[in-house]
Amino acid sequence: MKTVDIVILGGSAxxxxxxxxxxxxxxxxxxxxVRMEKQVSIPCGIPYIFGTLxxxxxxxxxxxxxxxxxxxxxxxxxxxxxxxxRRLLTGKGxxxxxxLILATGSLPTRPPIPGxxxxxxxxxxxxxxxxxxxxxxxxxxxQIVIIGCGFIGIEFADEINxxxxxxxTVLELASxxxxxxxxxxxxxxxxxxxxxxxxxxRTSAMVKEILGNGRVNAVKLKDGSSISADVVILGIxxxxxxxxxxxxxxxxxxxGGIAVDRTTQTSDPAIFACGDCAEKVSFFGGRPSLLKxxxxxxxxxxxxxxxxxGLRRESDGTIGVWSTAVGDLAMGTAGLTESAAKExxxxxxxxxxxxxxxHPGNMPGATQTKVKLVFEANSQVILxxxxxxxxxxxxxxxxxxxxxxxxxxxxxxATFQIGTHPALTASPIAYHLVKAAEIALTRM
Amino acid sequence: MKTVDIVILGGSAxxxxxxxxxxxxxxxxxxxxVRMEKQVSIPCGIPYIFGTLxxxxxxxxxxxxxxxxxxxxxxxxxxxxxxxxRRLLTGKGxxxxxxLILATGSLPTRPPIPGxxxxxxxxxxxxxxxxxxxxxxxxxxxQIVIIGCGFIGIEFADEINxxxxxxxTVLELASxxxxxxxxxxxxxxxxxxxxxxxxxxRTSAMVKEILGNGRVNAVKLKDGSSISADVVILGIxxxxxxxxxxxxxxxxxxxGGIAVDRTTQTSDPAIFACGDCAEKVSFFGGRPSLLKxxxxxxxxxxxxxxxxxGLRRESDGTIGVWSTAVGDLAMGTAGLTESAAKExxxxxxxxxxxxxxxHPGNMPGATQTKVKLVFEANSQVILxxxxxxxxxxxxxxxxxxxxxxxxxxxxxxATFQIGTHPALTASPIAYHLVKAAEIALTRM
Numbered sequence: 001m002k003t004v005d006i007v008i009l010g011g012s013a014x015x016x017x018x019x020x021x022x023x024x025x026x027x028x029x030x031x032x033x034v035r036m037e038k039q040v041s042i043p044c045g046i047p048y049i050f051g052t053l054x055x056x057x058x059x060x061x062x063x064x065x066x067x068x069x070x071x072x073x074x075x076x077x078x079x080x081x082x083x084x085x086r087r088l089l090t091g092k093g094x095x096x097x098x099x100l101i102l103a104t105g106s107l108p109t110r111p112p113i114p115g116x117x118x119x120x121x122x123x124x125x126x127x128x129x130x131x132x133x134x135x136x137x138x139x140x141x142x143q144i145v146i147i148g149c150g151f152i153g154i155e156f157a158d159e160i161n162x163x164x165x166x167x168x169t170v171l172e173l174a175s176x177x178x179x180x181x182x183x184x185x186x187x188x189x190x191x192x193x194x195x196x197x198x199x200x201x202r203t204s205a206m207v208k209e210i211l212g213n214g215r216v217n218a219v220k221l222k223d224g225s226s227i228s229a230d231v232v233i234l235g236i237x238x239x240x241x242x243x244x245x246x247x248x249x250x251x252x253x254x255x256g257g258i259a260v261d262r263t264t265q266t267s268d269p270a271i272f273a274c275g276d277c278a279e280k281v282s283f284f285g286g287r288p289s290l291l292k293x294x295x296x297x298x299x300x301x302x303x304x305x306x307x308x309x310g311l312r313r314e315s316d317g318t319i320g321v322w323s324t325a326v327g328d329l330a331m332g333t334a335g336l337t338e339s340a341a342k343e344x345x346x347x348x349x350x351x352x353x354x355x356x357x358x359h360p361g362n363m364p365g366a367t368q369t370k371v372k373l374v375f376e377a378n379s380q381v382i383l384x385x386x387x388x389x390x391x392x393x394x395x396x397x398x399x400x401x402x403x404x405x406x407x408x409x410x411x412x413x414a415t416f417q418i419g420t421h422p423a424l425t426a427s428p429i430a431y432h433l434v435k436a437a438e439i440a441l442t443r444m
Numbered sequence: 445m446k447t448v449d450i451v452i453l454g455g456s457a458x459x460x461x462x463x464x465x466x467x468x469x470x471x472x473x474x475x476x477x478v479r480m481e482k483q484v485s486i487p488c489g490i491p492y493i494f495g496t497l498x499x500x501x502x503x504x505x506x507x508x509x510x511x512x513x514x515x516x517x518x519x520x521x522x523x524x525x526x527x528x529x530r531r532l533l534t535g536k537g538x539x540x541x542x543x544l545i546l547a548t549g550s551l552p553t554r555p556p557i558p559g560x561x562x563x564x565x566x567x568x569x570x571x572x573x574x575x576x577x578x579x580x581x582x583x584x585x586x587q588i589v590i591i592g593c594g595f596i597g598i599e600f601a602d603e604i605n606x607x608x609x610x611x612x613t614v615l616e617l618a619s620x621x622x623x624x625x626x627x628x629x630x631x632x633x634x635x636x637x638x639x640x641x642x643x644x645x646r647t648s649a650m651v652k653e654i655l656g657n658g659r660v661n662a663v664k665l666k667d668g669s670s671i672s673a674d675v676v677i678l679g680i681x682x683x684x685x686x687x688x689x690x691x692x693x694x695x696x697x698x699x700g701g702i703a704v705d706r707t708t709q710t711s712d713p714a715i716f717a718c719g720d721c722a723e724k725v726s727f728f729g730g731r732p733s734l735l736k737x738x739x740x741x742x743x744x745x746x747x748x749x750x751x752x753x754g755l756r757r758e759s760d761g762t763i764g765v766w767s768t769a770v771g772d773l774a775m776g777t778a779g780l781t782e783s784a785a786k787e788x789x790x791x792x793x794x795x796x797x798x799x800x801x802x803h804p805g806n807m808p809g810a811t812q813t814k815v816k817l818v819f820e821a822n823s824q825v826i827l828x829x830x831x832x833x834x835x836x837x838x839x840x841x842x843x844x845x846x847x848x849x850x851x852x853x854x855x856x857x858a859t860f861q862i863g864t865h866p867a868l869t870a871s872p873i874a875y876h877l878v879k880a881a882e883i884a885l886t887r888m
Contacts, residue, residue, distance in 0.1 A: 013871075013872055013873055016873055017872070017873050020873070021882065024882055024883070024885070024886050025885075025886070027886075042803055042804055042866070042871060044803070044864065044865060044866050044871075044872075045803060045804055045807070045866045048807065048866055048867070052807065052808065052867075053804070053806065053807070058804060058806055059804050060804070061873070065873070293863075294864065294871075294872045295861065295862050295863055295864050295872045295875075296861070297872065298862075298872035298873060298875070298878075299859060299860075299861050302858055302859055302878070302882070303859060306858075312855075313855065313858075313859055315859070318861070319861045321861055321862060321863030322863045322864075322865065323863050323864075323865040323868055323869075324865060325865060325867040325868055330865075330867075330868055332863060332865075332868075333863075334863060359486055359488070359489060360486055360489055360497070360502060360503050360504070362497065362502055363489070363492065363496065363497070364496065365835065390835075391809065391834075391835060391836055391867075391868055392835055392836040392838065392839045393868065394836065394863070394864075394865050394867075394868025394869040395836040395839040395840040395843065395868075395869060396839040396842075397863050398840075398843045398862050398863055398869075399839065399842045399843050399845075399846055401843075401860070401861055401862060401863060402843055402846035402847065402850070402860070403846065405860065405861060406846070406850040406852070408850070411756075411757065414746055414750075414757075415743060415746055415747060415757055415759070416743075416845070416846070416849065417739065417740070417743050417762070417763045417765055417845055417849060418739050418765060418842050418845060419737075419739055419765030419766045419767050419776060419777075419778060419838070419841050419842055419845060420488065420738065420739050420766075420767075420838070421488065421766065421767040421768060421769060421774075421776075421838050422486070422488050422489045422492055423492070423496075423769040423774075423835075423838075424767055424769055424774055424776075424835055424837065424838025424839075425767075425838040425839060425842075427457075427486065427488075427738075428457055428461070428488075428738045428739045428741065428742035429457055429460055429461050429464070429505070429509070429742060431739075431742070434742075434746070438465065438468055438746070439468070441468070441469075442468050442469070442471075
């Protein structure tokens with residue numbers, strides 16, 4: 001039996017990033033990454049397989065990233081963690097470890113709806129074979145129903161719609177799509193855009209049953225209506241994959257993830273956990289957080305990878321920063337929305353600024369851009385921000401992420417030094433982030 | 445004679461922003477903006493008049509921004525500041541003020557070269573009439589020589605080249621274009637791109653004389669060669685416009701700007717100054733800074749406008765954040781380059797990360813993006829960053845601006861929470877800013 005200094009279980013964002021980070025900070029240690037999948041899908045790229053990219057093979061993380069970092073790879077199913085003897089049992093034998101990093105990810109949630117196990121009903125697994133099958137089914141199907149209109153729902157709907165000759169319907173339980181990510185004003189704009197592209201969205205729609213005869217043929221709602229369906233996609237979230245950890249006796253946290261401290265260490269000091277499988281706390285108040293994002297996974301993986309042989313990094317909790325794009329419209333969010341902040345009990349002041357992202361506004365590429373910032377009223381500390389606009393929203397939201405992480409106040413942001421350029425940004429006079437902070441200050 | 449609570453002298457970025465800010469923070473005060481120009485050009489948009497936009501009229505700051513903020517406008521030339529009696533004398537009469545904000549901007553530097561005053565030699569004034577004349581001359585001209593290859597030089601060259609049927613030559617004294625903004629590796633790439641678009645760049649080129657007979661016909665270099673020229677543009681910088689302030693007895697700073705403290709107050713407590721006319725200090729070490737940017741002007745204007753009736757804001761000094769774009773290539777910089785940091789005496793560690801700004805890299809819009817971060821070796825505090833890539837560089841550099849302003853360390857950045865999206869950013873595993881910080885850490 002071979003013994004490895006650092007064994008990583010899981011080959012997606014958290015696994016790869018923790019492996020690379022471990023290599024950077026521990027150049028002399030042996031590192032082995034164990035994963036079940038022959039090929040690894042880029043998790044956030046999965047919706048784009050069906051339209052923009054064209055096949056699961058065009059959405060892979062290249063294994064060269066492991067080779068280049070001197071990380072050994074074992075494709076095998078892990079069956080047991082033996083904490084006492086520091087061994088990982090796999091279908092291809094036992095491996096001893098000095099340190100183990102668990103990056104076992106999450107599994108799609110299957111809602112307790114009658115008929116959910118029928119053929120033609122697809123939870124989204126990251127497995128390439130599964131995605132290839134889904135793609136084949138989608139190509140044959142005419143009526144596609146997606147249950148859940150968060151990011152997965154919106155992005156799948158729009159990409160499947162690009163295949164052509166499909167009727168795509170998205171069902172959302174809440175009163176708005178994306179309502180966990182944005183305040184209603186932003187959600188509504190995205191809904192309108194998605195609808196204008198020929199997709200049906202039904203909000204406040206509760207699924208009662210999936211109908212069919214072994215194979216799905218319709219989705220029945222609580223209001224009595226039903227929608228015919230050749231394929232149903234479940235996009236209603238995921239739960240931490242903790243089976244092995246639980247069986248090994250590691251503590252499990254309140255939301256069902258592997259319990260970790262701020263250093264990503266589990267209840268066994270030789271074992272760390274990061275990514276979707278690990279329990280998280282919110283940056284805001286430190287309560288348990290259900291957020292699962294590849295970008296959070298990479299942060300935790302950088303902490304785990306650096307900490308395995310001596311603690312040096314700690315997490316401040318998850319802020320939640322993400323973005324989405326449909327057509328030419330991109331939207332991003334960092335931290336708390338106004339509604340989420342109020343729900344948590346914060347006294348909130350918000351302000352928005354709107355205008356083109358070029359100056360003058362007739363420069364090529366100009367897109368109407370809107371920024372909304374949310375502050376705690378007494379301390380003036382920023383709690384979050386939302387942006388709608390063009391492609392650059394994906395980076396602009398990371399400026400807000402910096403504001404939030406450094407707990408900047410509205411005054412700090414109003415006197416924030418920015419760079420501007422006619423062909424790339426709004427004018428210095430009207431730069432959205434600074435302007436929104438200034439407006440917020442007049443309301444405090 | 446009427447007396448106004450807040451009089452602002454100057455109608456460009458600093459003047460407008462200080463007026464709007466004063467309005468926000470002092471809703472009941474009367475505000476009058478006095479400026480010389482009938483119409484105000486967007487300063488950074490000026491190069492784009494000649495190609496992309498097509499005319500000076502398409503590059504104007506709309507006066508509606510003043511009306512909407514209840515700011516009165518007087519178009520008149522100011523002739524004297526009477527500090528004792530708190531009066532501004534103008535060609536259209538005297539105005540009393542409680543507080544005066546000077547935003548008189550800068551004037552283009554005219555180098556002491558023989559022939560520099562000939563017809564056909566153009567410094568760049570922001571005046572619309574002047575720009576209209578320059579445009580007419582450029583349309584007739586075949587041979588255009590630009591002296592100075594900073595941002596102004598590069599952007600004018602590329603825009604004039606777009607008119608078609610022109611031979612454009614840019615002359616730069618230093619060994620690289622843009623050498624104050626970027627380290628050589630970035631400068632060289634921009635030079636190569638500009639050359640590939642049909643523009644001649646000559647570096648290490650010292651102009652000895654401008655030749656002609658009342659009207660320019662050539663530029664003679666120190667090496668004896670000469671370049672024929674129908675029009676010569678001077679793009680070698682600018683100096684603070686301080687004539688009135690000086691005459692009024694206000695203190696002048698070491699670089700020739702109006703002396704101000706961190707609150708933008710001048711030596712007269714009733715007078716504030718902001719923008720190109722005001723003396724600046726660097727964020728790095730607090731020494732006098734020659735940087736003049738619209739984005740710095742807006743920061744100082746937000747300080748001045750908020751402070752006039754009670755100090756509330758202070759400047760930490762100028763970081764310097766800016767970007768430029770030629771064709772599909774955008775470059776941005778925030779803070780110190782590696783070479784500037786070394787020159788100032790910092791012990792420097794730098795690291796770069798390169799890769800596409802989409803994931804997978806075959807997503808539409810993917811552009812090879814490179815980030816270079818510069819850190820102080822002992823404290824690990826970031827000193828600056830440079831980025832090359834697509835349009836989003838204009839916002840991405842503002843993330844670096846946040847890192848710099850909050851004096852974040854390489855560890856802070858390596859564990860920075862970012863948002864990523866396949867259609868908008870690099871992958872979480874390879875996100876450039878975080879990766880560059882991680883690489884830098886292995887070198888500390």
